[in-house]
Amino acid sequence: MSSARYRIVALPGDGTGPEVIREGRKVLDALAENGPAPWTVDERPGGAQYYLQTGKELDPETLTAAKDADALLLGAVGWPGASLPNGDIAGAALVLGMRQNLDLYANVRPCKLYPGVLHRIGKEYKTVWPSELVDMVIIRENTEGLYTPARGRLRRAEDTEVAIDTRVITRKGAERVIRYAFELATRRTRGAPEDGVKRVTCVDKSNVLEGCRFFRETFDRVAKDYPAIEKDYALVDAFTQWLVRNPEHYNVVVSTNMMGDIITDLASVLQGGMGFAAGGNIGDHHAMFEPVHGSAPKYAGKNQVNPFATFAAVEMMLRWLGERKSDPALLRQADRLGTAVATTIAAGTARTYDQGGHVSTSEAGDVVAAAVRAVAA
Ligand code: IPM
Ligand code: MN
Secondary structure: OOOOOEEEEEEEEOOOHHHHHHHHHHHHHHHHOOOOOOEEEEEOOOOHHHHHHHOOOOOHHHHHHHHHOOEEEEEEOOOOOOEOOOOOEOOHHHHHHHHHHOOOOEEEEEEEOOOOOOEEEOOEEEOOOOHHHOEEEEEEEOOOEOOOOOEEEEEEOOEEEEEEEOOEOOHHHHHHHHHHHHHHHHHOOOOOOOOOOOEEEEEEOOOOOHHHHHHHHHHHHHHOOOOOOEEEEEEHHHHHHHHHHOHHHOOEEEEOHHHHHHHHHHHHHHOOOHHHOEEEEEOOOOEEEEEOOOOOHHHOOOOOOOOHHHHHHHHHHHHHHHHHOOOHHHHHHHHHHHHHHHHHHHHOOOOOHHHOOOOOHHHHHHHHHHHHHHOOO
8 A cells, every 4th residue: 555645647749749747747756755655656658649559549447547636647649540430630629538538627827937037039049928927827718619519510311411519608607717817816926027916818809709808897707806816818819918018917818628728738848848838727626737738749759849838737736735735745846846847947957959959858857856856855
C-alpha cells in the first residue's frame, strides 16, 4: 500500500504529448525527493494514435479512474488523418469528453509573461511586451456554446446541402463560469498591470448575437454580487486588437466557448507562444490540467518541443489540489515549482527551438528538475 494521499491520472495522448508529460513527471519526481511522495501518477493510454491501434479512444476503465482521481494531467491529442466516424478529431474523448463527463465548466488559462521569455516576430526572437504588462487570466466557458453536439448535416443523395452548428448558451452555463471569473478576480492579489484595478472583462459579440446578449445580461446580473470588482466589456473583434496593444488593461477575462478558444491562442503570443500556455479545466468536483498546445505531430519523437507549458500546468494542478484539500505542503510544492520555472526562464538556460534555442525537451526538464532541487522544500 502506498502512503500517497493524492491520485493523479495522467493522459499523455498523442504526438509530443507523451514527451511533455514525461518531463512533467520528472519535475513532480524532483519535488517529491527526500520524502514519501504525496501523490501517485497513474498513466493511462488514449488518444488518436490509440484509436488507430485499438478502435477506441480510451479504455472504459480510464473514465472511471478519471472520476476517482484527485486531479488529471493531460498531454495533447490529435494525429493527422485520425478522425471519428462523426468527423470529430480522434482523441476528443480525452479533451472534450472529459470536460463534458466531469463537468469541467471553467477553462482557466493564465497568460503571464515571465522575464526572460522571447517573442518570435517574423524570424526574430526578442522581447516585445515588457513582462510587467502581461498578467491576466482568460476564462473560457468549457461545456456548451458552439461545442454542444447540437449540429448536423442535411444530405440529399450523395451531397451535403446544409451544415448547421447551433450555439447553445444556458443560464446555468453562463452564470457559473462568470461567477468563477468574479471569484477569481476577488482572490487574485494583483489587479490589472495598468492600474492595479480588479477587473473582469466580458468578451462577446453582443452587438449581433442573441446568445452573447444573454451572456452579457448574465454577466451584469452576477456582477451585482461583486461591487468591488470593476466590470468591463469588449466585443470580441475589437478585443483582439486591444489585447495585443494594451495587454496591461486586462486582469480576468471571461468569454464563451469558441471565442475563448480563439482568443487564448492569440493571447499565448503575449506570453511567448503556445510553448508557455497552460490551462486548467475546472469543475466543482474534478479538474484536468494541460498544456494548451496540440500534439504537434511534426515534432513527435524529436525531443524538441517546449515543456514549460506542461510545467505551468503541473504547478496549477498542485495549487488547485492544495487549495481544495487545504494542504499547505502541496501549496509549498506549487510555489517551489513556480520559483524553479521563473529562475530557469530568467537565466535563459532552457531555451527550446521555439525560443530560438537548442535545448531539447528532456534537457529543459533536467534543468527545471535541478532548479526544483535547488529551491528549499
Ligand atoms: C483546446 C483545443 C481543443 C478545443 C481541441 C483539441 C478539441 O483546441 O483545448 O483549446 O477545441 O477545445
Ligand atoms: Mn484551442
